[in-house]
Amino acid sequence: MLFSPIKPMLLTMKPEAFDDKNYIFEPKWDGWRILIHKQGGRIEAYTRNGQNVTAKFPELESVRESIHTETAILDCEGVCIRDGRSVFDDFQHRGRLSQKSRISHAAETHPATFVAFDVLYDGADLTGKPLYERKERLAEIIEPSDVLVPTLSIEGQGISLKAQTEQRDWEGIVAKRLDSKYSLDTRSNQWLKIKNWKQIDTVILGYRRELQFGLIVGLQFPTVQNKPVAVVEFGFNPEEKRAFLGVAKQLHTQEAKGVQWIDPRLCCRVQYLERTERHQLRIVSFKGFLFDKIPEECRWIS
Known part of the structure; x- marks a missing residue:
């Protein structure tokens, strides 16, 4: 188990927060x-897919001082707080780097916790x-530091914690049964994730014909109109889907690389988890067409 890839226990999606004294709730x-x-002075870090990423995070050098036991395997989330x-x-940016000088610089500009x-x-x-x-x-073996901290957790009160994460624009909460065992390489129904979804109105710019069908949706920006922000x-x-394709064929413009572009007249509402720095929406799903909406009203909200 030690210093070898481990496939961790995964969570099952649940739509709504709840209270239950048999559960512990975490952000x-x-x-x-x-x-x-960790073993003695040796520290290594692995992703959930088994990739050794120790060299990408020089901050880990200080972690050994925060773990007060000779040997340990900790399950963590690597994050950058801003x-x-x-x-x-x-954190994705940190994980992509491979050049030593760039990694050292990023550890200063985007420190990992x-x-x-x-x-x-x-x-x-x-x-x-x-x-x-x-x-x-x-709790016994970790001394909190800037690099390694135990997560916040409360027992029984998932609804109030969910409300707090919404106010702070965090991703959501996790609910775990207090008596749950740790099952490796398993998606467990005893560990649940409840996410803080957001919605936005978008303009449909085209659709993907190849692979899986998907709408190309965009938004209006102060300097760019109809900029693509997601594939739904x-x-x-x-x-x-049938109704859309029936209308869309009357709006076809050009086709390129498996995408049929259309005249941007149709709008739809989508649900998403987060917006990236590059103005893209993450984890997006379709919520409905908006026949009374005009494309000019589908704007990126700062």
Whole structure:
């Protein structure tokens, strides 16, 4: 288990927050799932897909001082905090770098923090222990620092925590049964994620013919009109897709690289999780056509 790739326990999506004394609730951090392995002075970090990313995060050198046990495997979220919230784009940027000088510079401009929420190993395998025991052990062995911190957690009160994350524009919350064991490489219904979705009205610029059908949607910016911001692949029913294709063929302009572009006259509402620094929407789904909306009203909101 130690210093080898581990496929962590994953969460199941749930639409609504809830209260339950049998659950612990935590903020959902927006970064990369990272498993930190320690033995003596040796520290290594792996992604959920098993990639060793230790060299990308020189901050990890200080982590060994914050883990007060000889041997450990911690389940964490690697994040970059900006203006009080984790910014996925920033950590994604860190993860892409491979040149040593650029990595060192980014550690100064986009410092990484590892938010620990579970411990799998401390010289003995802890995955068979209930969550509340693993949480107690995690609190014993971590000394919080700028680089490694335990996650905030509360028992029983998911609805109020969800409301707080919405106010702070965080990603959402996680709900975990207090008695849950840690099942490797499993998407468990005892661990739940409840996300803070947002909606925006967009103009339809075209649609993808190849691979999976998807709408190309855009928004109006102060200096750019009808800029593409997302490909929407999910949320349609067959009737909506047929109706759209029937109308769209009257608006065809040009086709290129598997995309049929149309005259931008139709609008639709989409649901998304987050907006990137490059003005793209992440994790997008279709919510409905807007026949009374005009494209000029579909604007990027700063």
